[in-house]
Amino acid sequence: MPASPSLPAGKSPEEILRLRARLLGPSLSVSYRAPLKIVRGEGAYLFDETGRAYLDCVNNVCHVGHSHPRVAAAACRQMATLNTNTRYLHDAIIDYAARLTATLPEPLRVCFFVNSGSEANDLALRLARAHTGGTDMVVLDGAYHGNLSSLIDLSPYKFDGPGGAGAPPHTHVVPMPDPYRGLYRRGDPGAGAKYAAHVGEAVGAVRASGRRLAAFFAEPILSCGGQVVPPEGFFREAYASVRAAGGVCVADEVQVGFGRVGSHFWAFETHGVAPDIVTMGKPIGNGHPLAAVVTTPEVAASFANGMEYFNTFGGNPVSCAVGLAVLEVIEEEGLQANARRVGAHLTARLTDLMARHRLIGDVRGRGLFLGVELVRDRARLEPAAEEAAEVVERAKERGVLLSADGPLHNVLKIKPPLVFSEADADRLAETLDAVLAEVR
Amino acid sequence: MPASPSLPAGKSPEEILRLRARLLGPSLSVSYRAPLKIVRGEGAYLFDETGRAYLDCVNNVCHVGHSHPRVAAAACRQMATLNTNTRYLHDAIIDYAARLTATLPEPLRVCFFVNSGSEANDLALRLARAHTGGTDMVVLDGAYHGNLSSLIDLSPYKFDGPGGAGAPPHTHVVPMPDPYRGLYRRGDPGAGAKYAAHVGEAVGAVRASGRRLAAFFAEPILSCGGQVVPPEGFFREAYASVRAAGGVCVADEVQVGFGRVGSHFWAFETHGVAPDIVTMGKPIGNGHPLAAVVTTPEVAASFANGMEYFNTFGGNPVSCAVGLAVLEVIEEEGLQANARRVGAHLTARLTDLMARHRLIGDVRGRGLFLGVELVRDRARLEPAAEEAAEVVERAKERGVLLSADGPLHNVLKIKPPLVFSEADADRLAETLDAVLAEVR
Numbered sequence: 001m002p003a004s005p006s007l008p009a010g011k012s013p014e015e016i017l018r019l020r021a022r023l024l025g026p027s028l029s030v031s032y033r034a035p036l037k038i039v040r041g042e043g044a045y046l047f048d049e050t051g052r053a054y055l056d057c058v059n060n061v062c063h064v065g066h067s068h069p070r071v072a073a074a075a076c077r078q079m080a081t082l083n084t085n086t087r088y089l090h091d092a093i094i095d096y097a098a099r100l101t102a103t104l105p106e107p108l109r110v111c112f113f114v115n116s117g118s119e120a121n122d123l124a125l126r127l128a129r130a131h132t133g134g135t136d137m138v139v140l141d142g143a144y145h146g147n148l149s150s151l152i153d154l155s156p157y158k159f160d161g162p163g164g165a166g167a168p169p170h171t172h173v174v175p176m177p178d179p180y181r182g183l184y185r186r187g188d189p190g191a192g193a194k195y196a197a198h199v200g201e202a203v204g205a206v207r208a209s210g211r212r213l214a215a216f217f218a219e220p221i222l223s224c225g226g227q228v229v230p231p232e233g234f235f236r237e238a239y240a241s242v243r244a245a246g247g248v249c250v251a252d253e254v255q256v257g258f259g260r261v262g263s264h265f266w267a268f269e270t271h272g273v274a275p276d277i278v279t280m281g282k283p284i285g286n287g288h289p290l291a292a293v294v295t296t297p298e299v300a301a302s303f304a305n306g307m308e309y310f311n312t313f314g315g316n317p318v319s320c321a322v323g324l325a326v327l328e329v330i331e332e333e334g335l336q337a338n339a340r341r342v343g344a345h346l347t348a349r350l351t352d353l354m355a356r357h358r359l360i361g362d363v364r365g366r367g368l369f370l371g372v373e374l375v376r377d378r379a380r381l382e383p384a385a386e387e388a389a390e391v392v393e394r395a396k397e398r399g400v401l402l403s404a405d406g407p408l409h410n411v412l413k414i415k416p417p418l419v420f421s422e423a424d425a426d427r428l429a430e431t432l433d434a435v436l437a438e439v440r
Numbered sequence: 441m442p443a444s445p446s447l448p449a450g451k452s453p454e455e456i457l458r459l460r461a462r463l464l465g466p467s468l469s470v471s472y473r474a475p476l477k478i479v480r481g482e483g484a485y486l487f488d489e490t491g492r493a494y495l496d497c498v499n500n501v502c503h504v505g506h507s508h509p510r511v512a513a514a515a516c517r518q519m520a521t522l523n524t525n526t527r528y529l530h531d532a533i534i535d536y537a538a539r540l541t542a543t544l545p546e547p548l549r550v551c552f553f554v555n556s557g558s559e560a561n562d563l564a565l566r567l568a569r570a571h572t573g574g575t576d577m578v579v580l581d582g583a584y585h586g587n588l589s590s591l592i593d594l595s596p597y598k599f600d601g602p603g604g605a606g607a608p609p610h611t612h613v614v615p616m617p618d619p620y621r622g623l624y625r626r627g628d629p630g631a632g633a634k635y636a637a638h639v640g641e642a643v644g645a646v647r648a649s650g651r652r653l654a655a656f657f658a659e660p661i662l663s664c665g666g667q668v669v670p671p672e673g674f675f676r677e678a679y680a681s682v683r684a685a686g687g688v689c690v691a692d693e694v695q696v697g698f699g700r701v702g703s704h705f706w707a708f709e710t711h712g713v714a715p716d717i718v719t720m721g722k723p724i725g726n727g728h729p730l731a732a733v734v735t736t737p738e739v740a741a742s743f744a745n746g747m748e749y750f751n752t753f754g755g756n757p758v759s760c761a762v763g764l765a766v767l768e769v770i771e772e773e774g775l776q777a778n779a780r781r782v783g784a785h786l787t788a789r790l791t792d793l794m795a796r797h798r799l800i801g802d803v804r805g806r807g808l809f810l811g812v813e814l815v816r817d818r819a820r821l822e823p824a825a826e827e828a829a830e831v832v833e834r835a836k837e838r839g840v841l842l843s844a845d846g847p848l849h850n851v852l853k854i855k856p857p858l859v860f861s862e863a864d865a866d867r868l869a870e871t872l873d874a875v876l877a878e879v880r
Contacts, residue, residue, distance in 0.1 A: 010531040017529065023537035025552045025740045027749035030527050037529040041522045059524065061752060067520055076516040080507055082481045083727035084499065087470050089457065089477040091450040097463035112465045115555040115729040116753055122588045147751055148562045150589045162746030282752055287523035289555040289729035289753040300465045306602030309467035311587055312501060312722055313556055313729040 010049065013037045031403065032396055041066025044417045044424055046401065054396070057428050058403045060369075060415040063258055063283030064329040071286045074325035078318045085312060086113075092320035099327050101294060103265045105274050110300040112293040113315030117254035117281020118146030120291040123309075124250045124277045125150055125215070127295055131276075131302035132246055134212035138202045141176040142225030142407045145217060145252055154217055157224045157407070172206060174198040176222065176407075177230035180362045180373060181381055184231070192233030200241040213247035215277075220267035223255040226406025227371025227413055229364055235271035248299065251275035254291070255369075258283045259330050259418065262340030262367025270366060288322040289313070335418040336367075343367035345422050346414070349429035357436040359384055370414040372432075373406070383408035387439050394435040400428055450489065453477045471843065472836055481506025484857045484864050486841065494836070497868055498843045500809075500855040503698055503723030504769040511726045514765035518758045525752060526553075532760035539767050541734060543705045545714050550740040552733040553755030557694035557721025558586030560731040563749075564690045564717045565590055565655070567735055571716075571742035572686055574652035578642045581616040582665030582847045585657060585692055594657055597664045597847070612646060614638040616662065616847075617670035620802045620813060621821055624671070632673030640681040653687035655717075660707035663695040666846025667811025667853055669804055675711035688739065691715035694731070695809075698723045699770050699858065702780030702807025710806060728762040729753070775858040776807075783807035785862050786854070789869035797876040799824055810854040812872070813846070823848035827879050834875040840868055 011019070013035060020030075036054070040047040043065040046054045056066070064071065078092070086093060097111040114120050129135060137154055139145070144157035152158045153168045160166065167173055175183050177195035184191035199216060206213045216238060222228040239249045256267035257280050264270055266278070276299055281291035303309070313319070330336060343366065350363045350372055361375035374384035374391070388404035391412060395402050403413050412432075416424070451459070453475060460470075476494070480487040483505040486494045496506070504511065518532070526533060537551040554560050569575060577594055579585070584597035592598045593608045600606065607613055615623050617635035624631035639656060646653045656678060662668040679689045696707035697720055704710055706718070716739055721731035743749070753759070770776060783806065790803040790812055801815030814824035814831070828844035831852060835842050843853050852872075856864070 011534065013529050016531065016534055019534045019538070020529075023534060023541060023549065023551055024526075024755075025550055025735075025749060026744040027740075027747065028526060028552075029748060029750075030529065035527075035529050038524055039522060039530070041524060046522075046524065046528075062524065066524070067522060069520065072516065072519040075519055076512065079512040079515055079728075080509065082479060082486075082507060084478060084481060084486065084502065084506070086464075086468060087475075088486075089453050089460075089470065089475050090479070091456065094451065094456055094459045094463060098459070101463060109463065110465055111463055112468075116559065116751070118751075119556065119559065119588070122590075126589050126592075147749060148559070148588055148590065149566050150562075152566075152747075158747060162748075164747060287753070287756060287758070288519075289756075289759065295465075300467075304466040307467065307592075307598060307604060308469060308602075309465060309587060310469075311556070311558075313727070315464075316727060316729075318727070319729065 033393055044420050053399060055400045055424055055427055057414050057416045058401050059417060060255060060260065061282045061287050062417050064286050064326055064333065064335060065417045065419040068286055068329060070329055071322055071325045074321045075288065075318055078321040083316050083318045086315040090317050092317045092324065093315045096320040096324045099324060100292065104278065104294055107296045108274070108278060108294050110295050110297055112309065113319065114291045114293065114311050115289045115313050117279065117291050118148045118151055120254065120279040120281055120293045121146045121252060122148050122150050123293045124279050125154070127277055127293065127299050127303050128215035128248045128250060130305060131248055131299045132212070132214045134214035134247065136170045136172060136206045136211045136213050138172045138174060138199055138213070138216045138242065140218050140222065140225065141173050142222060143219065144224035170211070172202040174202050176225055176228060177234045178226070178228045179231045180364065192231040193237055195231065195234045196237030196241065199238040203241050203245040203247065207245060213242070213245050215248045215250050216242040217250045217252060219252045219256060220271055221256045221261070221366060221369060224405055226373065226411040227365050227369065229366060230271070235268070235273045239273050248276040250277045250279065252279050254279055254281035259336030260339055260367050260369050260415070262336060262343045265336060267366070284326065285319065285322045286326050288319060290319040290323050330418070333419070339367035339418050342420050342422055342425050343370065346370065346425035346429065349425060350432070353429065353433055353436065356433070359387055359436055359440070365414070368414070368416055368418060368420055372412040372414065374410045374412065383410035385409040388412060390439045391432070391435050394438060395431050398431050398435065400431040473833055484860050493839060495840045495864055495867055497854050497856045498841050499857060500695060500700065501722045501727050502857050504726050504766055504773065504775060505857045505859040508726055508769060510769055511762055511765045514761045515728065515758055518761040523756050523758045526755040530757050532757045532764065533755045536760040536764045539764060540732065544718065544734055547736040548714070548718060548734050550735050550737055552749065553759065554731045554733065554751050555729045555753050556731050557719065558588045558591055560694065560719040560721055560733045561586045561692060562588050562590050563733045564719050565594070567717055567733065567739050567743050568655035568688045568690060570745060571688055571739045572652070572654045574654035574687065576610045576612060576646045576651045576653050578612045578614060578639055578653070578656045578682065580658050580662065580665065581613050582662060583659065584664035610651070612642040614642050616665055616668060617674045618666070618668045619671045620804065632671040633677055635671065635674045636677030636681065639678040643681050643685040643687065647685060653682070653685050655688045655690050656682040657690045657692060659692045659696060660711055661696045661701070661806060661809060664845055666813065666851040667805050667809065669806060675708070675713045679713050688716040690717045690719065692719050694719055694721035699776030700779055700807055700809050700855070702776060702783045705776060707806070724766065725759065725762045726766050728759060730759040730763050770858070773859070779807035779858050782860050782862055782865050783810065786810065786865035786869065789865060790872070793869065793873055793876065796873070799827055799876055799880070805854070808854070808856055808858060808860055812852040812854065814850045814852065823850035825849040828852060830879045831872070831875050834878060835871050838871050838875065840871040
């Protein structure tokens with residue numbers, strides 16, 4: 001664990017909360033019953049204003065570790081030299097685009113740089129519509145694709161949640177391909193095909209209603225949906241149905257990309273498919289507002305219909321320098337391999353806990369993108385949402401940061417910075433062991 | 441002019457162009473017939489790879505000057521310490537929100553931090569719809585509000601331009617309040633009221649069609665529309681009609697805010713109105729991907745309907761440190777006063793040029809947000825678009841960067857970094873004088 005910080009304490013948490021209530025929109029909530037004031041980050045650790053360290057098991061944005069010195073140095077150097085827009089020529093955007101596309105299969109070679117995963121997903125939607133001439137979208141139940149108006153419309157997590165207005169006419173929701181709790185489960189070797197058949201049905205219904213399909217939008221592993229890994233075969237067959245109907249396939253890698261799954265750099269690769277459009281965000285800049293869409297030359301050509309696409313900040317030299325530094329760090333520090341090794345170790349430790357804690361119904365995920373689903377009864381799968389919230393609070397008291405999510409609010413999400421070590425994994429497992437013993 | 445740089449030259453412009461054609465979407469064009477490779481920026485100057493300096497008269501993003509050392513230092517310091525999300529408490533977001541809202545009239549006190557002007561305008565749209573229960577929007581002809589799908593739908597500049605599909609049913613376009621070329625002109629003391637009557641009509645038509653008004657979206661001074669200053673009284677009466685019909689008024693200050701107009705910090709203040717929602721972008725972070733929406737507690741409360749609004753990168757400590765540094769530099773370097781003084785000097789110099797150059801039909805704007813409209817005939821106002829393009833190219837050859845825009849592509853846009861000096865203004869005026877003598 002890094003040494004304790006020596007920073008000025010600033011305002012008290014109570015004062016910040018009081019000022020937030022006055023100065024920030026009330027639609028933004030804070031984490032934990034007694035919210036944390038965090039003043040410093042290093043590696044997999046965050047520090048509060050008293051110098052107390054917390055092991056961060058949930059921050060998938062600071063991908064290569066909090067405040068990584070090399071990423072900060074790249075940004076500093078470029079900010080002191082030049083930050084301007086992409087209507088001028090600059091090496092950084094080209095160096096970065098070349099490096100980024102080298103991680104992807106052909107023909108995913110054309111980049112658009114934007115400032116957030118939401119901007120990336122909105123652009124993917126525009127690309128898909130321009131390429132297909134269609135408007136309609138097939139999405140997975142429980143999915144979240146971003147905070148923009150067009151993306152709330154693609155996110156059952158939002159439009160079917162509090163304050164939501166339901167699916168708009170152009171959005172078609174298929175059952176979540178959840179092998180633990182869904183329609184077809186782990187024991188069923190045909191589960192993937194059966195879930196994919198719902199995609200085929202949705203695609204057929206679009207056509208039957210006289211509407212036209214644009215895209216199938218999906219995360220290769222669901223995040224807000226509850227860290228759900230769709231079963232073998234699902235994506236292959238779903239993509240085939242969508243393409244047969246003239247739609248394109250969008251892989252939303254905003255949460256799961258950049259080596260997190262360990263075995264591969266991109267989560268879609270674990271399913272043996274290649275999308276037409278990939279969207280990237282969160283970890284791409286280790287916290288810097290950067291995101292990207294990568295697509296094929298054909299899709300990009302369809303979008304170039306005479307309407308210019310210019311993004312003021314997108315692809316600026318600072319953002320590209322940061323993105324490039326993140327890719328270099330992932331490679332040079334072997335973070336994908338670390339995600340694989342530590343992820344396997346952590347999965348084994350968490351699976352072991354199932355023997356002692358009946359509350360754990362399922363342990364799942366890939367690499368360092370894991371979920372622990374809590375249930376009150378392993379046969380009926382009664383969700384243990386209050387218990388999950390309690391586990392999160394008690395782990396925090398012990399200096400370990402987690403969160404709970406999923407449609408039933410009963411899945412512990414584990415998605416730490418990729419510098420997470422085996423010792424960190426052991427600490428997390430031991431903390432969960434202790435906390436689960438208290439929460440029954 | 442700052443000293444010439446000593447940076448590695450990197451790839452040639454030709455090689456970058458070749459690689460861009462392969463790696464970047466073709467919907468993004470570059471500036472100038474022979475595009476510039478820019479490797480360094482300082483103050484109001486940009487430098488190419490040979491060390492040649494260009495006076496930047498058009499970059500309204502690097503507001504306090506290219507690569508401002510204080511802004512870069514603030515970002516560096518914070519990036520090396522902590523960059524995380526707003527679900528934890530941090531001083532920077534509160535310090536920044538307090539400082540930013542102090543520039544605005546009551547009751548504009550509630551901030552939402554996002555990553556681009558487009559994200560800000562999309563959020564404004566969501567806020568307006570949540571507050572009013574309406575869907576429909578009134579916009580000015582020629583307006584551009586952003587590159588997201590929801591904002592293309594609010595931008596006649598886009599939906600009536602190449603590749604556009606026209607106005608969607610929820611968007612109602614009123615004539616551009618252009619006192620030079622529009623329906624009602626400078627000699628008409630009732631022009632403002634007459635333009636506002638079109639807003640009243642549009643609002644009435646929304647109601648008559650059984651639809652419901654959400655907002656009137658407008659830039660206080662039009663930018664892509666051609667640097668157009670709407671006439672006295674227009675905004676006061678338009679805002680009154682909109683509010684009488686239950687709509688809210690959104691001021692898009694993405695291009696014109698932060699002291700650029702000289703006399704005031706916000707361009708809406710020059711019209712004696714106060715919007716319900718203000719959106720900010722471009723200059724807010726001097727190039728860092730930062731933007732904001734500020735609204736009233738009432739509008740923010742309507743939006744808090746149970747649906748969380750969380751923006752992964754929005755309001756992070758680095759972005760807030762950058763935003764705070766920009767506000768401090770504007771104040772401490774007296775940049776608003778500089779915009780006023782240098783803007784007045786430049787306006788006088790440009791107006792003088794009208795006597796010698798028949799091509800100049802109009803000189804207009806406020807502070808350092810100016811437009812020079814070129815016409816082939818001052819009576820018929822025949823637009824001189826080719827001439828404007830030629831002026832831009834020839835000025836660039838002389839080391840002065842400009843652009844041309846407006847619905848007829850015949851308006852020279854002048855919106856330099858606010859550190860622009862009187863000597864810079866003189867150089868611009870002299871360059872235009874020489875170039876206009878060549879282009880007839």
